[in-house]
Amino acid sequence: MAQIVKFKDIEFDELVSIEQEVICVTDRPEFTNKYRKLLFFAFREGIFRSYYKIRSKTDPRLNLEKRYTLITIKHKNSLYTNLSTQTTANKDEFVIKNKFTTVSIAPKIKDIISTQKFNQFVEDEQNQTDLSFNLNTHQYDNKIVEYQKGVFLYGLGDYSRVYIAQNIKMLSKVFCVDYSHQLAKYYYDTFGYKNFGIVPEDSYPFLPTIEKPLAIIATYHSDHTRIAKEIFDINPNTFIFIEKPPCITLQDIKNLAALYDDNALIEIGYNRRFIPVNQEIRTATFKQQKIINISVKEILINESHWYFWKNQGTRITGNLSHWIDLAVYWINGSPIEINLLSSTSKDETMAVSILFSEGSLVNISVSDKGNSLRGVQEQIEIRTENETFFIEDYLKYTRIKSDGSKTTKRSLKRDKGHDAMYKHLTKVYNNEKSITYTKSDLIKSALTTYHVSRMYRENVRNFKINQSFSEFN
Numbered sequence: 001m002a003q004i005v006k007f008k009d010i011e012f013d014e015l016v017s018i019e020q021e022v023i024c025v026t027d028r029p030e031f032t033n034k035y036r037k038l039l040f041f042a043f044r045e046g047i048f049r050s051y052y053k054i055r056s057k058t059d060p061r062l063n064l065e066k067r068y069t070l071i072t073i074k075h076k077n078s079l080y081t082n083l084s085t086q087t088t089a090n091k092d093e094f095v096i097k098n099k100f101t102t103v104s105i106a107p108k109i110k111d112i113i114s115t116q117k118f119n120q121f122v123e124d125e126q127n128q129t130d131l132s133f134n135l136n137t138h139q140y141d142n143k144i145v146e147y148q149k150g151v152f153l154y155g156l157g158d159y160s161r162v163y164i165a166q167n168i169k170m171l172s173k174v175f176c177v178d179y180s181h182q183l184a185k186y187y188y189d190t191f192g193y194k195n196f197g198i199v200p201e202d203s204y205p206f207l208p209t210i211e212k213p214l215a216i217i218a219t220y221h222s223d224h225t226r227i228a229k230e231i232f233d234i235n236p237n238t239f240i241f242i243e244k245p246p247c248i249t250l251q252d253i254k255n256l257a258a259l260y261d262d263n264a265l266i267e268i269g270y271n272r273r274f275i276p277v278n279q280e281i282r283t284a285t286f287k288q289q290k291i292i293n294i295s296v297k298e299i300l301i302n303e304s305h306w307y308f309w310k311n312q313g314t315r316i317t318g319n320l321s322h323w324i325d326l327a328v329y330w331i332n333g334s335p336i337e338i339n340l341l342s343s344t345s346k347d348e349t350m351a352v353s354i355l356f357s358e359g360s361l362v363n364i365s366v367s368d369k370g371n372s373l374r375g376v377q378e379q380i381e382i383r384t385e386n387e388t389f390f391i392e393d394y395l396k397y398t399r400i401k402s403d404g405s406k407t408t409k410r411s412l413k414r415d416k417g418h419d420a421m422y423k424h425l426t427k428v429y430n431n432e433k434s435i436t437y438t439k440s441d442l443i444k445s446a447l448t449t450y451h452v453s454r455m456y457r458e459n460v461r462n463f464k465i466n467q468s469f470s471e472f473n
Contacts, residue, residue, distance in 0.1 A: 004120060004159035004179070006199060007071065007094035014074040018091060019109040021068040037373050044374075049162065061186050062161075068118065069094070069215040070109040078104050083112065085119035093181035095198055096120050112313065121179075121220060122309045146209045149429070150174035152238075153193075154200055154227055155219035156183045159243070161226040164216060165191050167422030171429070174210060175203040177221070180202040200227050207235040214424040214429050218243040218269075221318060222311045225252040232264050239429050243269040247446040248313045256446070257472055267425060268437040270325045270445075274417035274424060277397045277409070281382060281389055284399075286332050288384040289359040294323050298368040299398045303346065315348045316364075316453040323364050323378075324354070324452065331381070333358035335448045336466040340455045343367075352452055357466070443472045 048391075064087040071082040071094075080100035088207075097120035112118075138428050151171050153160065156178035165187075167200055173193040178184040181198050188196035195205055207213055215238050225449070228240050239283050245251045246268050259266060272278055298319060303306060307318045328335075333356040343349035349367035356362070370377070380391040386402035392414065397409045427433040451465050 002097055004095055004199060005098050007096050008092050010073075010096075010098070010271040012073040012075040012080075015091075016072040016074055016106055017070075018072075019070045020086070020089060021109050021113055023066040023068060023085070025066075025302065025304040027302055033373065040364075040374055044412070046413060048166075052426070059186075061182065061399045064180060064182055068109060068113050070107070070112060072095070072106045073100070078275065079106060079108060083118040083120075084392075087182060088182045090181070090263065093198065094178045099202070113295075118175065119309075121222070121306075125285075133151075135193060144209065144415075145211050145228060147172065147174075148211045150194075150210045150213055152203055152207065152213055152215045152231075153177070154203075154215070154217045154223070155243075156180075157185045160218050163418045164218065164422065167419060168216075168426065171214065174213070175206050177203050179232075199219075200230065200423075204230070204234055207231060207238065210235070211237065212429075213238045214241065214425075215239070216241045216243070220306065220309075221245055221313060222248050222309075224248075225256050228257060228264075228266070229255055232262070236262070236264065239265040239267070241269060241425055243354075243445055244325070245313065245317050245446070245449060246442065247450065248311065248317060250450060253443065253446045253450065253472070257439055257443060260442065265435065266437070267428060267435050268442065269421060270322065270329075270437075271417035271421045272322055272326050273329050273436075274420035275394060275415055276420075277391060277394070278329070278417070282330050285303075285382065285384050285389075288331065290331070291381075291383045292327060292330065292360070292362045293381045294326075294362070294364045294472045295379045296320075296323065296364070297370040297372075298366055299376055300368050300372050314453045314456055316350075316456055317449055320352070320366050320426050320452070321445070321449040324352075325356065325393070325441075325448050327362040327364075328448070331356050331360045331362070333360060334444055334466065334469060337466065338448070338452060338455065338463045338465055340452060342456055342459075348456065350456065354448065443469065447472070 003389055035184045067086050067089070069084045069086045071084070073080050079102070081103050082096055082100050084094065084096045086094055147153045151168060151173045153164065153173070157175055173191065175195045175197065176184060176191070177192045177197045177200055178187065181200055182196055184196040187193060194468040195203070195206065212234060217227050217240070219227065224242050226244070228242055231238050231240060236451050247256055256266070297313070306312060307315050312318065334355050335354050337355040339353040341351045347368045349369065351363065351365040354362045374393070377393050378391065381394065382389040390398040395411055398406060400406045424433060424436070428435055447468055448465060451463055451468065453462055454460070
């Protein structure tokens, strides 16, 4: 895929025109009973967390208006066009793909958007020609170290504002990056970063100036492994934290596994590993064969949501991977066979069964059907030879022991592990704890997720995955 660059770095002879058309779509449907939803989240997730969510959704500075954008330029007596989606009218803040189409006459945007949708973050199949541009290439290896530590944050959406920002307040913050200039400037102003940029490359000259940087990657899923590798190549002392999912493609998995082999410092952000009851279940049952049944009510998202872009995997990659990874965390074995049944509905309603090498069986059903007031809802049952565990949306946890006695824990707050995960991250960064996500975890979880996603796209019902692990040994 062509690199995403700043339009102002492109070399050309003449800017002929820029046309924009506002996109009247939203990623999430409106929820009708907003006050009831607010009360639920304030009660179950805390007043402060709910406040941060509301502020993130309602701040006018974050209400970005997306615009289809058609740029026409002249270079060496030829006309070229570039299609993109922008959140600004300021051409100096545009981020584009360095792919231009040769045209005989300048087209009109109204003629193009009637036949296609486009954004620069998804590879298209048009016949396009590379146009050279000035990357402002930096020498990364001759910088003077100025500070011992500092945070580099990539991706500044709702999740970063609600969960990441609140948990790294005490850390020195060097650079924040988002493809939207408005989001990057807001984050810079609000959370105390020394610098901000609109493409990851903006931050790279600063990486060598920090002895041990912390890079948190929470961008589009397709960027995760690429950015991690680029950061490691510039400063191998960087502690790299990748929010889930770490990988989309098989090549991503190979590249990230290679970083592990090169002794890169990597932690993966699957927050459910940090929920106390999940850790208790692992301690109690890890070496035992088990049956695990997981039923998940997903959140509602519109077809325009970026999770559905063809280069982001599928919703399996973005969401169901949580529970694939949780199964890997709980089970002392490797996946060997996958069965998948999927509905014809566009919401990716499906049931996945995974058989593990030591005999454990995992059944996961996911759908966005059901009442959405409570967000993502999880009902989980784990059975070993003599014990049974029930998790009811992480508000109630029941364990029936081998002697028949039952213990039940209830919680007013629904803990999904985000805060504990970032506390762990901070302690690892401060050399108070060790990295927990291993190369073996990565390969089992990412490779299983990749093949479940592939099976869904290709309508494959059964796949013996055990042979796929051999190329990673």
